[in-house]
Amino acid sequence: MSAARPNVLFVMTDQQRSDTIRALGNSRIYTPNIDRLVERGVSFTNAYSPDPICIPARHTIRTGCEAISTGYLGNEKRDARHLEETCGPFLARAMRERGYRTFLVGKYHAHPREIDLGYDTRLSFEAFFDDTGHEVKTTARQGAMVHLPQQNNLPPESNYEAWMTDRAVELIEDDTDEPFFGLVSYExxxxxxGATPPFDRMYDPERLQNPVEGAIETDHMDEKIPAQNHHFWTTREGGIDDTTVRVIKAHYYGMISEVDQHIGRLLDAVESRPDGDNTLICFFSDHGELLGDHRGWEKSSFFEQSCRVPFLVSWPSELPKDERRDDLVALTDLFGIATTAAGDPELRDGTDVLGTIRGDAEPRARLFGYHRTPRLPPNFTAMVREGSWKYVFMRNGGREQLFDLDTDPNELDECSEDYPERVADLRTKLATKLTDAGATEFVENERLCRAPYQEIDMGRLVREPYPDHPADVLD
Structure with a gap:
């Protein structure tokens, strides 16, 4: 290990699927700077968000603990200040205790807004508004339109992401005696x-793939997918056909290419430092996006498109370059990556990713995931990933799925009936895991708790109430 402690930079996007990096196999997308990160280090191709929904995933990143440990399984807007008592200091505070100056630029998604996450410097949309007078969002947020391509009126050089990158570059270039730990978190x-021009017209929808679909009995076995489709106005019956999906995907890709340019500026700033090679960079996302695959949208699913994420780790002075690994890794491991690089490892619920790269530690044997939607029927869903197998348990109705990702990477062939012994083995391992975690709500006498099936109704997403009469909006 280098004599000097490395800088540690986490770069994060929100809702980016794992299959959106050109250097890792998607020839339809343009990501030259994320590709630079691929070439700079190690790419993990089996990386997961173990709790694929916004707030739980971010609590996992800042605590190093699984959702079953933090208690955040859904997007509850609950006060999270107690988490340091139950899980230990948040990551930024842990890095401060190890002698790092710390900064966060961008989204953090924790409640209350004034929560102390341990950063010396924290710059989010309030600071952007104070600097520019612009609102962060310039696109429509009505429920019926949130997934449709939208116009972004701010020029790309002065929108929120550009401002974020300007501030992050300043903090990276700051010349201090302390190494830095920074999180740059793009939305x-x-x-x-709503990508800004010209990124909104980079991709021809006719050149993009149609969504992946299996039998609807498989795609919608998890009742939250059709419930979310109704909630977000994205049902097939509502007009979201293959052509519309490709148009939406073109804009989704455009947003990734726009963020890619900002990531290039971050990487330039790191490389301009005299200790650039002794700067560890992790690039990842909090979860993916179904984007029409499996007849679904958003996250909160254990289909690969929702829960598998980009996960790139580079540290030129210490780690190999341009290497691919298929170890099972998760957002839970980020806490250990940072603290291990700082010279004082603390893994919590994670594994020693840096140790596995160096050959000093064993990769994770199996990975567990969990999520639920608050205030709805008992819809707790859990996943076990082991080898090529993925087992999914849905408490609502006690339904189960099994996929062999080696032979069926698109998860079209639900094969639980063909491999009952494999299902029983993974079911037992999940029950043991929940029992050991004290999750008595979901397991009893080392058996998974099941509930009679109930239909889920999430209602419609409407940002502002629609008027009783159209003319009322004019008042």
């Missing part, structure tokens, strides 16, 4: 899908 490609 795109989270909807609304």
């Amino acid at each position: 795109p490609p989270h909807p609304p899908f």
Whole structure:
């Protein structure tokens, strides 16, 4: 290991699927700067958000603990200040305790807004508004439009992401005696899908693929997918056909390419430092986006498009370059990556990713995931990923799925009936895991708790109430 402690830079996007990097196999997308990160280090091709929904995923990143440990399984807007008592210091505070100056630029998604996450410097949309007078969002946020391509009126050089990058570059270039730990957290490609010109016309929808669809009995076995479709106005019956999906995908890709340019500026700033090679960079996303695949949208699903994420780790002075690994890794591991690089490892619920790269530690044998939607029927969903197998358990109705990702990477062939012994083995491992975690709501006597099936109704997403009479909006 280098004598001097490395800088550590986390770069994060929101809702970016794992299959959106050109250097890792998607020839239809343009990501030259994310590709630079691929070439700079190690790309993990089996990386997961173990709790694929916004707030739980971000609590996992800042605590190093699984959702079953933090207690955040859905997007509850609950006060999270107690998490340091139950999980230990947040990551930024842990890095400050290790002698790092710390900064956050961008989205953090924790409640209350004034929560102390341990950063010396925190710059989010309030600071952007104070600097520019612009609102962060310039696109429509009405429920019926949130997933449709939208217009972004701010020029790309002065929008929120450009401002974020300006501030982050300043903080990276700051010449201090302390190494830095920074998190730069971009909101795109989270909807609304409103890339700024010219990124809104980079991709011809006719050259993009149609969504992946299996039998609807498989695609919609998890009742949250059709419930979310109704909530977000994205049902097939509502007009979201293959052509519309490709148009939306073109704008989604455009947002990723726009963020890619900003990432290039971050990487330039790191490389301009005399200790650039001794700067560890992690690039990842909080979860993916179904984007029409499996007849679904958004996240909160254990289909690969929702829960598998980009996960790039580079540290030129210490780690190999341009290497691919298929180890099972997760957002839970980021806490250990940062603290291990700082010289004082603390893994919590994660594994030693840097140790596995160096050959000093064993990769994770299996990975667990969990999520639920608050205030709805008992819809707790859990996943076990082991080898090529993925097992999914849905408490609502006690339904189960099994996929062999080696032979069926698109998860079209649900094969639980063909491999009952494999299902029983993974079911038992999940029950043991939940029992060990004290999750008595979901397991009893080392058996998974099941509930009678109930239809889920999430209602419609409407940002502002529609008027009783159209003319009322004019008042």
